Amino acid sequence: MQSKRYLVCLGFLLTLLATGHLAGAQDLSEYSFCVDPGHGGSEPGAIGPTGLTEKEINLTTSLFFRDSLEAAGATIYMTRETDVTLSLAARSQLANAMTVDRCISVHHNASTNQYANYTGVHVYLDTPEIDLHMASKIVTRLDSVLNIGVVSTNCGTWGIHADNFHMVREPNMPCCLAEISFISNPAEETRLRDSTYLNTNATAMHIGLAEHMETSPEPPPPTLDVPVFHSVLNDSTGTQAVIRWFKHLEATLIGYRLYQSIDGVNWGSPILYEDSLFAGDTTVTIGGLDPEQIYYFKMVAIDTTFANPESDFSNIYCLSTTPTxxxxxxxxxxxxxxxxxxxxxxxxxxxxxxxxxxxxxxxxxxxxxxxxxxxxxxxxxxxxxxxxxxxxxxxxxxxxxxxxxxxxxxxxxxxxxxxxxxxxxxxxxxxxxxxxxxxxxxxxxxxxxxxxxxxxxxxxxxxxxxxxxxxxxxxxxxxxxxxxxxxxxxxxxxxxxxxxxxxxxxxxxxxxxxxxxxxxxxxxxxxxxxxxxxxxxxxxxxxxxPTDVPGELADGSPLPGEFQLFQNYPNPFNPVTTISYQIPSKTMVTVSVYNIQGQKVSSLRREEQPAGHHTVNWDSRNDQGRPVASGIYFCLLQAGSRRFTKKMVLLR
Ligand SMILES: [Zn+2]
Missing domain, CATH: 3.40.50.880 (Class I glutamine amidotransferase (GATase) domain)
Known part of the structure; x- marks a missing residue:
């Protein structure tokens, strides 16, 4: 068996040598790549001093690149194989639809400085490690055949540039964009007219890509898409939030978790879990909210078939509760x-x-x-x-x-x-x-x-x-x-x-x-x-x-002698703390305590009070009279239409 395999390999190698595809010695048959020749059709890209167009040398180089990779067994999807106009979106959509392993765009650079000529490869702004690895292998191999050098970097590896380009941003797989050399340089333009030269560059890219595939860091595991809110709206009760989201497309999804907050900054554990927000759900109504309050919501999706079964957070949506x-x-x-x-x-x-x-x-x-x-x-x-x-x-x-x-x-x-x-x-x-x-x-x-x-x-x-x-x-x-x-x-x-x-x-x-x-x-x-x-x-x-709000300065701080909620004392506390506030005139006052999830824990006061300084104690029990757990709570004072909050810490 051993000798037979040797013979097969030798035969394969000889074939490659005979067809000039030594670069293809590494078997790439388990991989698929998207090769994207830049520009095309009505978009020539850069144009050389004597009229050579970037679109044609991008295409020729890409076709050599394709042939070379295919000879090594790889499956190749070309965004274009002829001189046609193609949008950037169509290019990235092809790569994503074919779920290729890597996407490589082929370009040539240009400058108003005719002497400029160097090799560069572009990756996306936050520069995933795996993209950087591919770019560095390709730029090294290109540099070794072109001998025109590379220039600085903004992402840690000489010759590699992190940019917000569509073709490094939109593909879902590791990707890079090569600017092989400068078509605007007269001597380089002459070389670029020679198809042998373009083939050499394509072969160098193939070797770099093959080295990358062989030694590549493991690609990060796929991540679960975040849920996408449709709306967070009132209903006629004025104390409920009707939360809707778009159906999540993951077939193995288990459900969602919903978070609620009264300040949009402090979030506790979810108020609802995947045992009540199922994969097929797209709406839930949250009741028991206080009237004329702000509530913030965010969600995650849950799918245990993913390495990280919990998605990132969705956008934050919010409302102020009102029956109209x-x-x-x-x-x-x-x-x-x-x-x-x-x-x-x-x-x-x-x-x-x-x-x-x-x-x-x-x-x-x-x-x-x-x-x-x-x-x-x-x-x-x-x-x-x-x-x-x-x-x-x-x-x-x-x-x-x-x-x-x-x-x-x-x-x-x-x-x-x-x-x-x-x-x-x-x-x-x-x-x-x-x-x-x-x-x-x-x-x-x-x-x-x-x-x-x-x-x-x-x-x-x-x-x-x-x-x-x-x-x-x-x-x-x-x-x-x-x-x-x-x-x-x-x-x-x-x-x-x-x-x-x-x-x-x-x-x-x-x-x-x-x-x-x-x-x-x-x-x-x-x-x-x-x-x-x-x-x-x-x-x-x-x-x-009407924006001339009485009782409050533009920066939100109260005027002297006006509405004010003071920090509770003591704080942290166990188990009793005193909340004090002042109001400038006879006002309907509500004082309540919320947990970090934005749920009301205790109603301390709801009555009309005269102007002046007032206090109320909280014994760290909820409205059912049970002691609550240690943690962060918020005191919320509503006086007329004015609202104030203070953070309180219960340490048992
Ligand atoms: Zn270009």
């Missing part, structure tokens, strides 16, 4: 993972906090639910979150454009911020451009304002403000825009670049006056909570909400 429709709907249209890397984001909660300070009630839904199950009519204002959602995921698709149009034509008010809205719509159809111009009241100018400080324009709602943004997550391509269709620039990056517009008047064929604020960077990237509050206050004032 609240005036504001937060629409979450941000589901791109790019600058914000976690699968779930908390940004509806950011809006909730700022609205809460203004005593404005709200609820939350996903953009897919808006205008479908969630009727936009009846909300006084929409806050539409788009983050850095861009062209791949569409900021406003045709359906969303149409519901926003009707909403604004019907006299609605829209606050919409995001860094790629103009970028996306300006590159779209004539309809996309018209929507941007006529309804978001702006024209797109450029993709990267390059400035992270903005100033309010005199005579507009942002007059007197100057602040920075881009702290919550990196914001690398803030749009700069111009006013359009009667809007006014209200926020500027610099004397020549505008960041925001405001508009008051009718929209399209509508007869009722509506209002709009649009900013070319995401509001939630403003790192300072008090600045976010200021912006929200200006916007909501413009939207005709």
């Amino acid at each position: 429709r609240p005036p504001v709907l937060i629409v979450d249209g941000f589901d791109r993972r790019s600058s914000w890397l976690s699968p779930g984001h908390p940004f509806a909660g950011f809006n909730a906090k700022s609205l809460h300070n203004l005593d404005i009630m709200f609820e939350t839904c996903a953009n897919e639910a808006a205008g479908n199950e969630v009727n936009l009519e009846g909300y006084d204002a929409l806050i539409w979150i788009l983050g850095d959602e861009g062209t791949t995921d569409e900021t406003f698709d045709i359906r969303e454009q149409s519901i926003v149009q009707s909403y604004l034509e019907g006299g609605g008010k829209l606050f919409v911020t995001g860094s790629e809205i103009g970028y996306d719509l300006a590159r779209g159809t004539a309809g996309d451009q018209a929507f941007y111009r006529d309804y978001l009241k702006a024209t797109y100018v450029g993709d990267d304002a390059g400035d992270y400080t903005v100033t309010g324009v005199s005579g507009t709602i942002f007059q007197g403000l100057s602040f920075s943004y881009g702290q919550t997550y990196p914001e690398d391509y803030p749009d700069y825009i111009n006013a359009s269709g009667g809007s006014t620039v209200n926020l500027i990056y610099s004397a020549t670049r505008n960041a925001g517009v405001e508009y008051q008047g009718t929209f399209g064929s509508g007869a009722q006056e509506g209002k709009l604020i649009h900013i070319g960077f995401p509001w939630e990237t403003i790192g300072s909570e008090s600045v976010r509050d200021q912006i929200m206050t200006r916007v909501m004032t413009f939207f005709d909400f």
